[in-house]
Amino acid sequence: MTDPSTAFVPGHVTGFFSPCPADDPARAGSRGAGLTLTDGVRVTVREAADADDGPLITLDGDPLSMPPVEAVLGGLDVSDRARVVAESDLPLGTGFGVSGAMALGTALAANDRFGCERSVNDLVTLAHCAEVEAGTGLGDVVAQARGGVPIRLDPGAPGHGRLDGVPAARRVEYLTFGDLSTAEVLAGDTDPLVSAGAEALDRLVDRPTLPTLVAASRRFARDAGLLTDRVCEVVDAVTAADGEASMVMLGETVFALDLGLSDAGFDADACRTCDAGAHLVD
Amino acid sequence: MTDPSTAFVPGHVTGFFSPCPADDPARAGSRGAGLTLTDGVRVTVREAADADDGPLITLDGDPLSMPPVEAVLGGLDVSDRARVVAESDLPLGTGFGVSGAMALGTALAANDRFGCERSVNDLVTLAHCAEVEAGTGLGDVVAQARGGVPIRLDPGAPGHGRLDGVPAARRVEYLTFGDLSTAEVLAGDTDPLVSAGAEALDRLVDRPTLPTLVAASRRFARDAGLLTDRVCEVVDAVTAADGEASMVMLGETVFALDLGLSDAGFDADACRTCDAGAHLVD
Incomplete structure (x- = not known):
């Protein structure tokens, strides 16, 4: 078996937003702005030895169900082979975009581990749509993919959304x-x-x-x-x-x-x- | 006087490209792909004490004329007040995007130093247009603004160009x-x-x-x-x-x-x- 692959995804705090629903999850999302953070989530994807080889997803050692991560693995067609091990500097559910980070980190690491040959935009789109469809976030994934201090001018995944940024480091x-x-x-x-x-x-x-x-x-x-x-x-x-x-x-x-x-x-x-x-x- | 401001801009090597000329420099540029590099250029912008306070631009200690940098300073209306001090890990003129890095680094650092209150996209556009008009580069600035392994799908500054990326670190x-x-x-x-x-x-x-x-x-x-x-x-x-x-x-x-x-x-x-x-x- 080859080595596992690991991605780092920054945390993201949104300061303000307007929800922008749409039937197509790639066009749905939010306008708004926030800060990406050096505190974030490290997501490692490894190949399972067999079907009994531990839980599908763990976060800081605890097994958990996380629909956006499961959707990303399904989208890459590696659900039966992958195991996702995440470690977070940030608490879940308190506004730091941990679920978005896990979805995006899983997309990057699984693509690398299993040679899925997707582009960055494809992987960001996959994670964004998974978050939107699970109802766990609207704008974190595209912001976390960009880094810095993202302004979400128009909602949606790459190809639909439009980003700018505040030129600042703090x-x-x-x-x-x-x-x-x-x-x-x-x-x-x-x-x-x-x-x-x-x-x-x-x-x-x-x-x-x-x-x-x-x-x-x-x-x-x-x-x-x-x-x-x-x-x-x-x-x-x-x-x-x-x-x-x-x-x-x-x-x-x-x-x-x-x-x-x-x-x-x-x-x-x-x-x-x-x-x-x-x-x-x- | 307040402190100088410094920006880091990664080097960029283009592997292949198609030039895409256009009358509007914000729409001109190139399609292609390359790698951004941790070896790059640090650009510091400080406020001049008076008109005789040293050369406008230095690179690794040597004064030089650099039209894209001068155009960026003019675009921010700080030509008479700014001094640009650049230090590069990379040689000039050998394909690492040093001139693009100096234009973009000057835009970021001068905006910060003089409180110009421009957005990231505005600053990237300013530097991209300055490079295109000087004939020193077509796609480095937008790639250097993005980082990673940029694919330039469509030419031009933010709002016109379209980028994707190869998800890789190497x-x-x-x-x-x-x-x-x-x-x-x-x-x-x-x-x-x-x-x-x-x-x-x-x-x-x-x-x-x-x-x-x-x-x-x-x-x-x-x-x-x-x-x-x-x-x-x-x-x-x-x-x-x-x-x-x-x-x-x-x-x-x-x-x-x-x-x-x-x-x-x-x-x-x-x-x-x-x-x-x-x-x-x-």
């Missing part, structure tokens, strides 16, 4: 209280998201800087009615200490630029914006 | 004999380039892997009549040692995957494909 801090269900929020009234998200995007396109991104995100979170009390308190405390912070979409999580959370007295995790998009590693 | 070796003039080659009969480039692109799109890229590049170099005797000898020696190598477009330079040149007995420089596109650094 320390990022984050503090997580718990999870919010993407599926539940999207099942509710999304009209406030759509209008607040469009306003935020206009602001950022007009002035594509990190401070604008965070300020637009803060207003979006308030206008869209997504701020929880705990998140609101922390964001206000960072702002009072002259820092820049907002809420992660969708998790009960605060992100801040530079030393924003530390300076306000919180014990936060720290990383940086990720210069590289998802990629294979040795 | 050691790359290179050996340089001297320079070839991009402007001179493009001023000659480009029909053989166009047809050989289109064939090579079809082959790579059909099977987007690194070995295909190098094999398609080798055939392109022969069919387009660009191989020099020295380059031909080295490529044949690498192939004879079961390695994969081709000629860099446009320089009298050979690139090889993995230990291709070393295994064939050559004293080559080594780096890797670059996971990240051009980005600001601390």
Whole structure:
């Protein structure tokens, strides 16, 4: 058996977004913006020795079911041969795009391991569609494939969506209280998201800087009615200490630029914006 | 005065290409494919103290005139205030995209230093158009902005061009004999380039892997009549040692995957494909 293949996929925190549903999952997605993070997910795909060779997917050692990952393996026609072992710096379900990272990392690593000979755009499309169809994310995969500070101008996979970016590299801090269900929020009234998200995007396109991104995100979170009390308190405390912070979409999580959370007295995790998009590693 | 800003831009070796001229430089460029490299150019932009504060542009300590860089500074309206200091791992004029790297690095660093508030796509467009209008390159800037192993499906700046990629990360070796003039080659009969480039692109799109890229590049170099005797000898020696190598477009330079040149007995420089596109650094 040849060696396993491993991909690294950056985490991604969305600051604001407008959901853009469509019948074709390659055209569905979201407009919005966020930060990709050097904290991310390493996904290793190996060949199974036989049908009893361990669980199909593990995350930090625990077996789990993850429909987008299963769909990616099916799309590459390697479901019966592959085993996916993921290790994450980030908690699942708290807005860091871990499910998107696992889908995209699986696509890259499985393509490499099994010689599927797909292009990057094909693999990103496969992972994006798997996420959209599972209802676990709308814009993480295309952002994670790009790296940096992605602006999602138009929704969808490569060939449909349109990306730009904020030219910036910065320390990022984050503090997580718990999870919010993407599926539940999207099942509710999304009209406030759509209008607040469009306003935020206009602001950022007009002035594509990190401070604008965070300020637009803060207003979006308030206008869209997504701020929880705990998140609101922390964001206000960072702002009072002259820092820049907002809420992660969708998790009960605060992100801040530079030393924003530390300076306000919180014990936060720290990383940086990720210069590289998802990629294979040795 | 605030601190200078620095950007890193990966080197880029094109394996094959078809020139695609157009009146609008944002639509002009080339189709083709190549590798971005961890060996690249660091471009620092600082504010000049006064009009006599040193040369406008230096590369590895030497003052030089570089029209694409000057055009980028003009486009950002900072020509009178900026000084550009570049340091390169790579020789100029030998096919590594150093001029494109300097234009793109200047765009990113000057935007950051002087608070121009442009988006990534705007800055890439500015640098791409400056390169095309100066006649120093056609596809390096968009490839260097992306990173990885870019396939240029359609020519032009963001919003016009269309990119895909080979999902791969690999050691790359290179050996340089001297320079070839991009402007001179493009001023000659480009029909053989166009047809050989289109064939090579079809082959790579059909099977987007690194070995295909190098094999398609080798055939392109022969069919387009660009191989020099020295380059031909080295490529044949690498192939004879079961390695994969081709000629860099446009320089009298050979690139090889993995230990291709070393295994064939050559004293080559080594780096890797670059996971990240051009980005600001601390």
